[in-house]
Amino acid sequence: MTQPTRQAAAEQKRRTPMGTVHVVDPHPLNWLYITWNTMEEPVRTDERGHIVGAAMEDAHWEGSTLVVKVREGIRFQDGEPLTAHSVKRAFDEVQKWRAPHPPGTYLNFHPDTRVEVPDDYTIRFEFPEPDGLALAKFRGFHIASTRFWEEEGFGYRKYGTGEGHW
Amino acid sequence: MPTNLPRSDRVILEANPDHWNKERGPRLERVVFRNDIDHAEALDLVCDTEGEIDIVTEVSPADAARVENSEHAYLVSIDAMRVVSGLINRNAEFMVDVRVRKALNLAVDRDRLISDVFLGYAHPVAAMAPPYSWESPDDLEPYPHDAGEARRLLSEAGWPRDRALRLAATTEVEALARHLADDFRDALGIEVDLTVIPDEDVRPAQKTLVEKNLPLNFDVLVHAWFDLAAGYPPAVIHREYYFSGGAFRAGPPVPEFEDLMGRSVVETDAQKLGELGKEIDRLVHDEALSVFLCCPQSLVAVNNHVDFTGHAATFELAETEVSAEHWSRRNGG
Structure with a gap:
């Protein structure tokens, strides 16, 4: 029943989105699922839950520094290009807060982490010590356009803070 | 976690046709999260009707057989995290x-x-x-x-x-x-x-x-x-x-x-x-x-004309699509 449409989609890489679905999702993490359906992150999870690159095209470690190659050609919904500067902005916004992630502070990066942007599509995360969970943390690292941070932010407009609300 | 905060009645996601990952999606023009229908009613609607509810998550094992035997829906079981x-x-x-x-x-x-x-x-x-x-x-x-x-x-x-x-x-x-x-x-x-x-x-x-x-x-x-x-x-x-x-x-x-x-x-x-x-x-x-x-397992009830891709660690719809027989496309919608 469903196989032919999947194969057709794989063959036709550029296709126009079609149709509407109505969804009832009572799961308590629905707010997070909607975030993942709408925002860019360095990585995402595939169907089996394994982490794969998304806005991050590649990454490697140089000691305790994680060097991330940002995928070129990504644009936010408002047309602004996603670059290493967008990643840095998202990092800076989140680092302001002690507990910005509702799932827990384990998603925080070390407060002494420094970030450098040597070019538009490279970003270097200089951690005080190697962070074995950095890629997992990237799953909760939401990258947004300038307009999002200026006008909305995570809770900024409603709560006046970006701390996680639990 | 802010899991029990009030939800708005509906959350509507519209496709970004310029998204970089063309191979993945989005394949749907629009997704409407309905928060104004309770779970039991939603299950009735996906099993017994067309054009009302297309996907219902968190189906209980007790309701699984009902979905499998329904006229309008099928059951997706996901090895969830x-x-x-x-x-x-x-x-x-x-x-x-x-x-x-x-x-x-x-x-x-x-x-x-x-x-x-x-x-x-x-x-x-x-x-x-x-x-x-x-x-x-x-x-x-x-x-x-x-x-x-x-x-x-x-x-x-x-x-x-x-x-x-x-x-x-x-x-x-x-x-x-x-x-x-x-x-x-x-x-x-x-x-x-x-x-x-x-x-x-x-x-x-x-x-x-x-x-x-x-x-x-x-x-x-x-x-x-x-x-x-x-x-x-x-x-x-x-x-x-x-x-x-x-x-x-x-x-x-x-x-x-x-x-x-x-x-x-x-x-x-x-x-x-x-x-x-x-x-x-x-x-x-x-x-x-x-x-x-x-x-x-995570159990999801899905309308027969929706090709739903389940995810082990999340609920994402980028790969999900509807066939030409789906209610939203039958009349050129």
């Missing part, structure tokens, strides 16, 4: 003894529990990592159901015959807890006092568990949790239950566990990290730090 366990309060008398904790694990008939409570829609688990979460198979097996050995270990640990096991649960896992209580009574020959926490008391109970300032009034709490990705369950699951900074840790930190977690958080080699994760899973199994139960 979810785990249900008995959280052991190691601060309680006798619960610090590994023999008691192993006895509790040996008392559980996991196959029957999965068959009776989850109607088969769950996987037994040896420790806390879902069995499909690793890159390669592991040789760790679930504790067998062995009532004789369970009773022997409990006796050896000096458990008094008149000491009832204090089992607690929230309403969402009450059926599982009742089944578990029967297993403990039958296998161990002891009484079990089951406390089902009323919904209105869950928040303060959670606070007590997380803050760790007050003694906990249970020996075992039936508890459900999840991971946000596969590949390294200790980061989200084991850490919360056993690490010194874990929200659900109920007992003294375990030095071996602290050492392994300390090594893993600075390990940037994926293969070595995976090996550390397996060591952690084996440690919690060997020490029986929880009553390991099962990993429930």
Whole structure:
């Protein structure tokens, strides 16, 4: 029943989105699922839950520094290009807060982490010590356009803070 | 987590046709999250009608057959990154003894529990990592159901015959807890006092568990949790239950566990990290730090004309599409 449409989609890489679905999702993490359906992150999870690159095209470690190659050609919904500067902005916004992630502070990066942007599509995360969970943390690292941070932010407009609300 | 904040009646997502990942999606023009319909009604609508509700998540095992037999919907079962366990309060008398904790694990008939409570829609688990979460198979097996050995270990640990096991649960896992209580009574020959926490008391109970300032009034709490990705369950699951900074840790930190977690958080080699994760899973199994139960599948009811792609760790719709027979496309919509 469903196989032919999947194969057709794989063959036709550029296709126009079609149709509407109505969804009832009572799961308590629905707010997070909607975030993942709408925002860019360095990585995402595939169907089996394994982490794969998304806005991050590649990454490697140089000691305790994680060097991330940002995928070129990504644009936010408002047309602004996603670059290493967008990643840095998202990092800076989140680092302001002690507990910005509702799932827990384990998603925080070390407060002494420094970030450098040597070019538009490279970003270097200089951690005080190697962070074995950095890629997992990237799953909760939401990258947004300038307009999002200026006008909305995570809770900024409603709560006046970006701390996680639990 | 802000999981119970009020939701707006509807949340509408519109496709970004310029998204970079053309191969993946979006394949739908629009997704409407309906929060103005309760779950039971939504299930009626997806099973019995077309054009109302296309996807309903969190279908209970009890409703699975209804979906499978419905005219308009089919059932998708997903090996989800979810785990249900008995959280052991190691601060309680006798619960610090590994023999008691192993006895509790040996008392559980996991196959029957999965068959009776989850109607088969769950996987037994040896420790806390879902069995499909690793890159390669592991040789760790679930504790067998062995009532004789369970009773022997409990006796050896000096458990008094008149000491009832204090089992607690929230309403969402009450059926599982009742089944578990029967297993403990039958296998161990002891009484079990089951406390089902009323919904209105869950928040303060959670606070007590997380803050760790007050003694906990249970020996075992039936508890459900999840991971946000596969590949390294200790980061989200084991850490919360056993690490010194874990929200659900109920007992003294375990030095071996602290050492392994300390090594893993600075390990940037994926293969070595995976090996550390397996060591952690084996440690919690060997020490029986929880009553390991099962990993429930995520069940989703889907309209027949929707090609839904389930995700183990999330609910995403980028790959989901509808056929030309779907109500939203039949009239050129």
